Amino acid sequence: xxxxxxxxxVPDTTSKISFVENNRKLDKNxxxxxxxxxxxxxxxxxxxxxxxxxxxxxxxxxxTAETEPTIRKALAxxxxxxxxxxxxxTDAYFVxxxxxxxxxxxxxxxxxxxxxxxxxxxxxxxxxxxxxxxxPSVSPVMKLDLNGNVATLAREIEGGKEYLEIxxxxxxxxQEPIAEWKIPNMKGIMASRTKPLKVVEPVPVEMLTxxxxxxxxxxxxxxxMIPADEVEKLVELLKTEAKVx
Amino acid sequence: xxxxxxxxxxxxxxxxxxxxxxxxIFIQEExxxxxxxxxxxxxxxxxxxxxxxxxxxxxxxxPELMRNxxxxxxxxxxxxxxxxxxxxxxxMSFNTSMLLADxxxxxxxxxxxxxxxxxxxxxxxxxxxxEEQKRKYLPKLASGEWISCYxxxxxxxxxDANSGKTRATLSAEGKHYIINGQKMWITxxxxxxxxxxxxxxxxxxxxxAFIVEKGFGGITMNEPEKKLGIKGSDTRQVFFNDCHVPxxxxxxxxxxxxxxxxxxxxxxxxxxxxxxxxxxxxxxxHSVRYAKERKQFNTAIANFGAIKEKIAKQATLIFVNExxxxxxxxxIDDCIEAFIANGMPEAEAKLKAFEQFAIExxxxxxxxxxxxxxxxxxxxxxxGGMGYSAEAPVxxxxxxxxxxxxxxxxxxxxxxxxxxxxxxxxxKGELNLMPAIMEVxxxxxxxxxxxxxxxxxxxxxxxxLKNLKKATxxxxxxxxxxxxxxxxxxxxxxxxxxxxxxxxxxxxxAILRLEKLASIRGQASVAIQADxxxxxxxxxxxxxYISGKNAINAFAEGEMHKALMGxxxxxxxxxxxxxxxxxxxIADFILEQGKYPF
Numbered sequence: 001x002x003x004x005x006x007x008x009x010v011p012d013t014t015s016k017i018s019f020v021e022n023n024r025k026l027d028k029n030x031x032x033x034x035x036x037x038x039x040x041x042x043x044x045x046x047x048x049x050x051x052x053x054x055x056x057x058x059x060x061x062x063x064t065a066e067t068e069p070t071i072r073k074a075l076a077x078x079x080x081x082x083x084x085x086x087x088x089x090t091d092a093y094f095v096x097x098x099x100x101x102x103x104x105x106x107x108x109x110x111x112x113x114x115x116x117x118x119x120x121x122x123x124x125x126x127x128x129x130x131x132x133x134x135x136p137s138v139s140p141v142m143k144l145d146l147n148g149n150v151a152t153l154a155r156e157i158e159g160g161k162e163y164l165e166i167x168x169x170x171x172x173x174x175q176e177p178i179a180e181w182k183i184p185n186m187k188g189i190m191a192s193r194t195k196p197l198k199v200v201e202p203v204p205v206e207m208l209t210x211x212x213x214x215x216x217x218x219x220x221x222x223x224x225m226i227p228a229d230e231v232e233k234l235v236e237l238l239k240t241e242a243k244v245x
Numbered sequence: 246x247x248x249x250x251x252x253x254x255x256x257x258x259x260x261x262x263x264x265x266x267x268x269x270i271f272i273q274e275e276x277x278x279x280x281x282x283x284x285x286x287x288x289x290x291x292x293x294x295x296x297x298x299x300x301x302x303x304x305x306x307x308p309e310l311m312r313n314x315x316x317x318x319x320x321x322x323x324x325x326x327x328x329x330x331x332x333x334x335x336x337m338s339f340n341t342s343m344l345l346a347d348x349x350x351x352x353x354x355x356x357x358x359x360x361x362x363x364x365x366x367x368x369x370x371x372x373x374x375x376e377e378q379k380r381k382y383l384p385k386l387a388s389g390e391w392i393s394c395y396x397x398x399x400x401x402x403x404x405d406a407n408s409g410k411t412r413a414t415l416s417a418e419g420k421h422y423i424i425n426g427q428k429m430w431i432t433x434x435x436x437x438x439x440x441x442x443x444x445x446x447x448x449x450x451x452x453x454a455f456i457v458e459k460g461f462g463g464i465t466m467n468e469p470e471k472k473l474g475i476k477g478s479d480t481r482q483v484f485f486n487d488c489h490v491p492x493x494x495x496x497x498x499x500x501x502x503x504x505x506x507x508x509x510x511x512x513x514x515x516x517x518x519x520x521x522x523x524x525x526x527x528x529x530x531h532s533v534r535y536a537k538e539r540k541q542f543n544t545a546i547a548n549f550g551a552i553k554e555k556i557a558k559q560a561t562l563i564f565v566n567e568x569x570x571x572x573x574x575x576x577i578d579d580c581i582e583a584f585i586a587n588g589m590p591e592a593e594a595k596l597k598a599f600e601q602f603a604i605e606x607x608x609x610x611x612x613x614x615x616x617x618x619x620x621x622x623x624x625x626x627x628x629g630g631m632g633y634s635a636e637a638p639v640x641x642x643x644x645x646x647x648x649x650x651x652x653x654x655x656x657x658x659x660x661x662x663x664x665x666x667x668x669x670x671x672x673k674g675e676l677n678l679m680p681a682i683m684e685v686x687x688x689x690x691x692x693x694x695x696x697x698x699x700x701x702x703x704x705x706x707x708x709x710l711k712n713l714k715k716a717t718x719x720x721x722x723x724x725x726x727x728x729x730x731x732x733x734x735x736x737x738x739x740x741x742x743x744x745x746x747x748x749x750x751x752x753x754x755a756i757l758r759l760e761k762l763a764s765i766r767g768q769a770s771v772a773i774q775a776d777x778x779x780x781x782x783x784x785x786x787x788x789x790y791i792s793g794k795n796a797i798n799a800f801a802e803g804e805m806h807k808a809l810m811g812x813x814x815x816x817x818x819x820x821x822x823x824x825x826x827x828x829x830x831i832a833d834f835i836l837e838q839g840k841y842p843f
Contacts, residue, residue, distance in 0.1 A: 069278050076282060183289045186322030186335050189282050 001055030001146075004108040005046045006099055006125070007074055008036035008089075008117035009067035023213045026119075035070055037181075038114025042172070044179035045144055046112050047078035053146065056080050058106070062089045062098045068197065075192035076184035082195070087202035090210075092120075096128030097205045103133055108169060110151075115140035115173040126173035136166060139173025254583050255576050257602040258667050260750055261714055262681040267760035271340065271575030273567060274762060280341055287348040290321055295352045299641065302354050302477035305469060308435035311358050311479060312392060315433075319389020323349075324363050328371060329591070332383035339581070339595075340574040343519040347567070350523025353645050354477030360520060361432035361478075362386070364513045366393030369441045369454060372592045373497040373505050378456060382439065394437040396428040396457075396483055397506050404658050407452055407503045411444040411485065415492070422446065422455065422495065424463070424488040430652075434466055435479035442485065443502045452502030456494045463488030474644030511599050513653045515577075515606040518570040518613025521649055522563055525620040528642045529559045530840040532624045535631075535639075537836060546627070550825070553832035555623040560835050561777040561828075562616040564843060569754035570613065573605040607663040608747050611656045614649035621646040657736075660743030665733060667746070668725060682722035685715045694815045702768055703760045706782055709819055710753055713789045716816035717745040720793045723809055727800045741796035748785040748792075755781060773834045774843065776827040783824050790817035 011017065012032040020027045035043065043059065050057040059079035061071050064086065071082045085098040103111060111133075116123035123139070130137025142161075143154035153172065155162040184192075226234045238245045253269060276284075294317055295302070302310060318324055326342040328334020342363075349356050367386045370378055385391040402409040411426025424444050434440075440457040457464070467482040497505060533556060536547035546552050577598050584594035599606065624639040625632035632639050650656045671678035688694060694715065698708035721742050728735050759778045763771045793813045801809050835841065 069282070072278070073282060076286075183286050183293070183321060184282065185286070185320065186283060186325065186337075189279060189286065190335065192282075193279060 001050070001053040001110070002106065002108045003046050003050055003055055003057045004060060004099075004103060004106070004111045005039070005043045005057065005074070005079065006060050006111070006113040006129075007039040007043065007070065008114070008119065009033050009061055009063050009070040010036045010117055010119040013037065013118060017216065019214050019216075023215070024211065026214075033067070033070055035074060036114050036117045036119075038116060038118065038173075038175050040114075040181045041176050041178050042112040042114055042174035043074055043077055043079070044182045045174060046110075047182065048179055049110070049144075049146060050078070050080075055109075058083060058108070060085070060099060060102060062087055062095045062202070064088055071197060072192045073184060075195045075197070076188040077182050078184075078188065080195065082197040084197065084199050085202050086199050090207065092122045092124040093128060093208050094205050096125045096132060098202050099125070099129050100132035101203050102200065103129070110168060111171040112144075112174055113171075115175045123173065126171045130171040133169075133171070135169050135171060137171035137173070138164070138166065140175045141172040142175055142178050144172060144174070144178055254579060256676070257576075258604040258670055258676050260605075260753060261667070261717060261746065262677060264711070265753065265757060267757040267764065270572045270754070270757045270761065272758045272761050273344075273571045274765070276344060280344055283341065284344050284348055286321065287323060287345050290318065290323065291348065291352050291355075294318075295355045299353055299477075303641070305354075305477050305479065308469075308479050311355070311433075311477060312436035314355055315358055315362055315392055316389040318359060319387070323359075324367075324389050325387035327363065327368060328383050328387040332371075332379050332387065334383060334387045338578050340571060340578055343516055343570060343574045346516045346519040347523045350520030351527040353524075353641060354475045356520055356524070357475050357478040357648075358433055360513070360516065361394060362389075362392055364516060365395035365509055366433065366437075366439070366441060368509050368512060369395070369496055369505055370456065372508070372596050373454070373501070374456070377493065378496070382456060386439065391438040392433055392436055393439040393441065394431050394433040395509075396431050396434075396440050396442045398430045399427060400429055404655060406443075406506055409443060409445065409452060411442070413444040413446045413453065413455065413490070415446070416489070419492070421489040421491055424455065424457070424485040424490055427482065427484050429482045430470070430480055431466075431483045432478055432480050434481040434483050435469060440464065440483070441496070442490075443506055444485075446499055449500055451500040451504075452506065453499050454496040454502040454505045455490050456496055457485075457488060457490050458494075461488055461490055472648075474641075474647055476644075508596050508599060510653055511603050511606050514610035514659065515570055515573060515602075517649060517653050518566060518609035518616075519574075521613040521617035521646075522566050522570070524642065524646065525559065525563050525566070525617045526841040528617070528620040528624040528639060528646075529556070529563065529835070531639050531642065532556055532559065532620075532627045533836055533839055535628050537839075539629075539631075547832075547836050550829065552627055553836075554825070554828050555627055556835055557777075557780070557828035557831035559620045559623055560831055560841055561781050562619055563841055564774065564777045565751050565755040565781050566609075566613055566616045567843075568758040569605075569751045570609045572754045572757070573602055573609060576605070577602050604663045604666050604746075605750065607654075607659040607666070608743075608750050610653060610659045611663075611743070612747050612751050614646075614656060617646045617649055657740065660747075661733070661736060661739045663746055664721075664739045664742045667721075668732065678718075678721075682718050682725075685718045686722065688715070689719065689812045694812060696818060696820070702763060703756060705820065706756050706778065709782055709786060710749070710756060712816040712818070713745075713749050713752065713786060716789050716793055716813055717742070717749055719809070719812055719816065720745060720796050723805075724796060724800060735799070738796050738799050741792040741799075744792040745789050745796075748788045752782060752785040773831055776831050779822060780824040780827045780831070783819055783822060786817045786819045790814070793817070 012034050015031050018027045046057050057079045058081050059074040060083045061067050062085040075082055089095045113126055126137045126139050138153055140156050141153050142156050145152045149168045151166050153164050325334040326337045330336040349359050370382050386393055397406055399409045413422040413424045416423055438459050442455045442457045443452045446453050463486050465484045470480045536552050537545050539546045580598035580601055581594050584597055621642045625643050628637050628639050631637050670676040696708045698704040724738050755778045759774050797809045
């Protein structure tokens with residue numbers, strides 16, 4: 001069983017985000033980066049499946065050298081080896097294309113990733129990878145059990161769950177509670193130093209989209225408290241100050 | 246070919262008489278990616294397993310909860326850091342285990358259970374166990390399958406540890422020691438499998454140490470003590486009634502127990518400074534959050550100078566504290582490495598290195614625990630009336646902090662220990678203190694002692710530091726001349742001298758960290774750290790002056806008094822500096838970051 005987990009290198013979810021270069025680029029200064037939280041769930045389940053099947057677990061990231069600490073964390077959590085496609089991940093198609101190029105050569109039985117990254121939240125990469133490889137893709141997967149070459153999946157759908165069976169190989173965009181996210185243990189961290197991390201150059205891909213600018217949500221305004229017995233004053237303020245009535 | 250520059254080995258206590266170059270010290274900004282990942286894993290564990298259960302832990306309804314949490318920490322390898330790899334441990338450097346202690350420190354009662362197990366519970370076997378004992382006990386202690394506790398203190402034997410009444414007698418068949426006695430304040434007792442017990446064999450003058458398994462029988466205990474703080478830490482009185490311990494479970498040699506106790510506590514002391522820092526950072530974070538939320542007079546209280554001053558002082562002490570214990574930690578690691586390179590066995594090398602830095606360990610125990618006490622006290626003050634409520638997180642911080650000035654040797658014992666050790670080393674000729682004192686006296690008699698500095702970075706701060714060292718040497722020299730060997734009975738003067746030493750060591754550490762950091766990142770990017778060092782410098786100089794004055798007043802009269810005080814004033818002089826503005830800048834930065842960011 002060969003499993004691939006694709007991880008994004010994203011700012012910690014509590015980070016204060018700001019932009020530079022006329023709001024074109026993220027200001028990475030002082031930001032702490034982590035494995036995408038949904039990818040973390042995918043990785044945790046992949047570690048369990050690898051242990052269960054005695055297979056090999058590869059982790060892949062499309063990113064520049066600065067993502068290596070994040071990749072090594074995935075190795076510390078339990079991946080056997082890692083591949084970094086040495087490129088700035090410009091959009092979902094670019095990333096999916098690079099993943100598919102690697103996957104074509106390696107014949108993975110299972111390709112897992114988060115349902116979406118937590119930076120741009122596109123949620124498209126798993127679908128595109130499936131399409132580029134000509135195999136099915138399912139998302140968002142919240143349960144994944146293997147029985148030989150067949151997997152049982154549970155998918156979250158509006159107001160309920162869908163259960164499906166699917167033959168290997170396939171791509172899954174994962175979310176909790178597929179597995180409990182794992183904290184790397186000290187031995188894993190020490191071992192991660194010596195696990196193979198291969199760097200491959202990207203293949204050329206046509207740029208389909210380009211990010212022009214970013215906008216932050218408006219800053220929260222001051223909160224004004226109106227005593228419960230002054231409804232008239234509240235209505236007045238909603239009309240004159242907030243101008244929503 | 247590039248030559249590898251041999252690191253100059255620094256001796257313990259030498260800081261008082263030697264100038265140290267910032268390139269020679271370790272700063273925490275130099276931790277590797279791997280060490281940072283370990284720290285993050287530790288933090289993730291605390292946030293996931295401990296933080297949501299703080300209340301449940303403090304209710305201490307069953308000892309099993311804490312036992313399971315310690316075991317969970319074991320599954321991540323957090324209990325194995327100091328255990329050598331050949332006994333299924335991780336054999337990490339001392340500074341790495343300090344880094345983890347720093348993080349665990351924020352975990353209230355769990356931190357105490359954790360430190361007791363990994364420190365005083367496990368280290369006696371790591372350092373003094375024979376091969377069989379290590380093979381039998383260390384793997385299980387490293388994994389958390391067995392939990393250990395340390396039984397030294399007795400109802401009538403606290404600071405005077407060697408006066409314990411617990412006795413061990415050899416059984417008639419010669420195969421067992423039979424232990425009888427009572428121990429108290431035993432952390433983790435309620436769920437421990439292993440008890441490191443100190444007892445005197447027959448009428449020995451000195452203690453011996455034993456590895457006692459709960460299964461040996463003859464061990465009973467009281468209900469957990471009801472305490473002011475660390476309520477979730479399972480602390481009990483333990484009674485040994487004809488407890489039969491196989492003779493092979495004697496640790497080290499007969500009569501070696503007091504030495505074991507002292508050396509193991511020595512290691513615990515500096516680690517305590519690290520865990521206090523973790524707790525202090527948490528108190529600061531609570532303070533910052535509340536100061537930004539709480540509005541009075543139509544504005545967040547964070548906007549008031551009185552609150553900013555507290556936040557800045559909290560952050561500054563935290564910065565200074567960590568600068569010093571990581572510096573000392575690396576000195577210890579280097580010393581261990583050098584001893585091993587000279588052919589010393591690893592366990593012995595570690596013990597000798599800690600002994601070498603006993604002065605620094607004692608200094609850090611005092612400074613670390615007092616840093617925390619300051620931070621929690623001001624955290625409660627920032628919370629105002631709310632801080633006195635058990636619903637506020639700082640209430641727990643406040644209660645849990647207090648024990649740190651008491652255990653692992655009271656701060657009074659540690660203050661006297663650092664002065665006593667320096668004097669003892671000087672008498673033995675291990676530390677060239679006397680020539681340094683004479684040189685200062687000579688310099689002062691010829692009208693020296695002025696601040697000499699130029700415009701270069703840190704030149705002024707280093708000049709002040711140099712003079713503060715001289716002030717300490719002068720006062721200590723005069724005290725030794727006055728009291729000679731009787732100085733140890735003049736505890737008040739010893740405490741004054743200790744305060745001078747503590748200021749000198751911590752100030753120097755902060756200056757050197759700043760200097761090294763500026764050399765790596767450039768001066769412009771360390772402006773806030775520079776504000777912290779400079780505002781601390783003012784306080785350090787004042788403390789040296791006041792402590793020196795108290796000491797001199799206690800033993801000098803007439804012309805002697807006048808001369809010493811004149812010199813002390815000169816040597817503790819500082820230039821004009823607007824610390825108020827510096828503290829506002831520090832506080833604004835910390836408030837913006839939302840927590841201690843360095």
